[in-house]
Amino acid sequence: MTDFNEKIIEEFRANAGKVGGPFEGSPLALLTTVGARSGRRRTSPVGYVPDGDRVLVVASNAGAPHHPAWYHNLLANPQVTVEIGTESHEATAVPAQGEERDRLFARVVRAAPGYGDYQAMTSRILPVVVLHRTHPASAAAWGRALGEELRELHGWFRQELATLRDDVEAYLGDQATAPGAGRATPQVARQLRERCLSFCEGLGRHHTGEDTVAFPHLKERFPELDQALDRLRREHAVVERLRGELQAALGTLDTGGAGQQGPDRLRADVERLASELEAHFDYEEEQLIPALNSLTGVPWPRPR
Numbered sequence: 001m002t003d004f005n006e007k008i009i010e011e012f013r014a015n016a017g018k019v020g021g022p023f024e025g026s027p028l029a030l031l032t033t034v035g036a037r038s039g040r041r042r043t044s045p046v047g048y049v050p051d052g053d054r055v056l057v058v059a060s061n062a063g064a065p066h067h068p069a070w071y072h073n074l075l076a077n078p079q080v081t082v083e084i085g086t087e088s089h090e091a092t093a094v095p096a097q098g099e100e101r102d103r104l105f106a107r108v109v110r111a112a113p114g115y116g117d118y119q120a121m122t123s124r125i126l127p128v129v130v131l132h133r134t135h136p137a138s139a140a141a142w143g144r145a146l147g148e149e150l151r152e153l154h155g156w157f158r159q160e161l162a163t164l165r166d167d168v169e170a171y172l173g174d175q176a177t178a179p180g181a182g183r184a185t186p187q188v189a190r191q192l193r194e195r196c197l198s199f200c201e202g203l204g205r206h207h208t209g210e211d212t213v214a215f216p217h218l219k220e221r222f223p224e225l226d227q228a229l230d231r232l233r234r235e236h237a238v239v240e241r242l243r244g245e246l247q248a249a250l251g252t253l254d255t256g257g258a259g260q261q262g263p264d265r266l267r268a269d270v271e272r273l274a275s276e277l278e279a280h281f282d283y284e285e286e287q288l289i290p291a292l293n294s295l296t297g298v299p300w301p302r303p304r
């Protein structure tokens with residue numbers, strides 16, 4: 001197993017994170033933990049699912065009856081290193097608990113159904129570990145321009161938004177064809193709510209980070225961005241309101257709330273949020289990326 005892992009690690013690092021064989025096509029990260037007993041750093045290839053600025057990994061051990069060693073290690077020492085592609089960052093590993101674990105596991109299985117099979121093979125409840133990026137004190141340590149990070153993060157939200165719209169269409173299609181009272185199956189409704197929740201939570205965190213950390217610093221460093229930053233803040237408030245309306249509509253799916261209001265209403269809620277958000281991301285990137293990119297090497301809290 002060790003030899004096998006060594007080969008994968010070698011291939012990963014030589015190949016900008018791409019690995020063939022059994023791992024071909026599934027997103028793979030290298031996770032380095034500190035041995036709980038040995039105190040030595042150990043690297044393991046792990047499958048992962050991105051979750052905004054966080055990374056989710058499952059201690060599946062391919063469905064074996066015991067946890068993988070890296071899981072025991074991170075319980076003893078949660079400071080870990082994560083390599084994805086050519087990027088490497090420090091992170092704090094936090095195993096999700098209770099309902100949050102179940103919600104995140106469902107999310108992982110949607111992205112990588114194989115984990116559902118692993119869960120079926122063992123009586124262990126497969127732990128889901130959230131890897132939170134550690135915020136280094138200096139941008140120089142990040143090795144990457146901040147503006148490009150913003151673009152990448154927006155890319156993730158854009159992708160999630162597209163999936164959310166697909167899920168809404170799937171729900172409406174199901175609602176139209178389901179036998180009975182024009183009510184979609186609870187499973188489809190639940191999936192839609194989960195999708196919306198994870199997207200909305202991530203978006204809320206991102207905008208709060210911008211409002212409270214990134215924007216005040218940008219304002220100080222680049223007084224010329226004053227008006228743009230004010231507009232972006234106002235847009236955050238609009239997005240927040242639309243997001244609340246959508247979540248409220250989705251919250252009443254089971255009682256027929258959004259159903260009674262009609263499919264057009266639900267579709268309109270999503271489309272309004274989508275077009276506001278797309279325009280917001282475009283404007284924000286246009287206004288802030290040049291300034292953010294010029295900041296590499298300056299002590300600066302990470303914009304989240």
Ligand SMILES: [Fe+2]
Nearest residue numbers: 207210232284
């Ligand atoms: Fe924003």
Ligand SMILES: [Fe+2]
Nearest residue numbers: 154206210284
């Ligand atoms: Fe943003």
